[in-house]
Amino acid sequence: MPNTDRIIRLKTVLDRTGLSRSTIYRKIAEGTFPRQVPISVHGAGWHESAVNRWVADPGAYRPDNDNPPSLGKSSHGEG
Numbered sequence: 001m002p003n004t005d006r007i008i009r010l011k012t013v014l015d016r017t018g019l020s021r022s023t024i025y026r027k028i029a030e031g032t033f034p035r036q037v038p039i040s041v042h043g044a045g046w047h048e049s050a051v052n053r054w055v056a057d058p059g060a061y062r063p064d065n066d067n068p069p070s071l072g073k074s075s076h077g078e079g
Contacts, residue, residue, distance in 0.1 A: 007037065007045035016055055031063045 008016075013024060027033035034050035054061045 006048045007039055008048050008051065009043075009045050013046055013051055016051060032058075032061060034061075035063065 010021065010024075013019075014021065017024070019027070024033055028035055034046050034054055036044035036046055039045050
């Protein structure tokens with residue numbers, strides 16, 4: 001059974017969650033929605049598994065378990 005974690009872009013996240021763009025970014029800032037992961041110099045996406053966990057139970061979402069170890073930690077983008 002393959003265990004792949006696709007990166008999905010904003011349009012897909014909007015479709016799956018039913019949230020607006022501004023609400024997604026506000027929730028990221030509050031720590032109540034998965035953070036984006038960089039995929040190119042000017043592009044970012046979300047781990048599909050993290051978004052799926054949020055969709056399954058938004059109230060129980062915890063940001064400490066949405067970063068699979070495959071990409072490591074990054075400190076840019078804070079601000």
